[in-house]
Amino acid sequence: MKQVELRPEDLEAKGRVVGLVTHFLVKRLARAVFGAYFRCYTRGRRKLPSKGGVIIAPTHRSNLDTPLVGASAGRSLRYFAKSGLFRGPVTTWLMVTMGAFPVRREMVDRSALNAALTVLGAGKALVVFPEGERKSGPSIHPLLDGVAWLAAKAQVPVVPVAIGGTERAMGKGVRMPRPRTVRIVWGEPLAPPEVDKRGRQSRESLIQYSAELHDILQRMFDEVQQELGMPTAASRHPE
Secondary structure (H helix, E strand, O other): OOEOOOOHHHHHHHHHHHHHHHHHHHHHHHHHHHHHHOOOEEEOHHHOOOOOOEEEEEOOOOOOHHHHHHHHOOOOEEEEEEHHHOEOHHHHHHHHHOOEEEEOOOOOOHHHHHHHHHHHHOOOEEEOOOOOOOOOOOOOOOOOOHHHHHHHHHOOOEEEEEEEOHHHHHOOOOOOOOOOOOEEEEOOOEOOOOOOOOOOOOHHHHHHHHHHHHHHHHHHHHHHHHHOOOOOHHHHOOO
């Protein structure tokens, strides 16, 4: 089936119409289901700015992470999703309705980056998993450059989110979610990297920003893992 092309302007036009519907219906239902099945507890949700462009940067250990973040947030969100999911008009409509837009992971996808900047420029909240694809274990993997670059380019803050318990509930290779306790913790917004008078950012500033975000996510993830009685990065790699 032919993959459907989705331009940034199409995304924002459609997302503006469907955002309210998904926010008030789908997300409220998801909160009830997740709360009951996973005994899901959320802390610090008010730290997410209620308006304006912002990047949400969660840890990523399960396919459950995306809907859990969406259900936890107090506002409608947009997401990156792998381009292979956008095949055919029905699937594409469903993905757009949920706030997603396609990104090709095998390359630097300029179209997806432009879509992200369009979303952030329109004052929306964008979810970007800084580790990229799903990972495993208590250690935060090296972060991709996308979050720091987008934050600098759009001059929007980044809100780190630690999600604990989802790998135990539905890690890689698990098709049916298990009823395990899940914790979602929202961190303080991190101001965007500094730029010069021309709006340009240095490579060094992006590297430093990613390192700071990595340390914050690791600290938050360790705390969540410890609350759940699960291994932390420190316990796996003691000094």
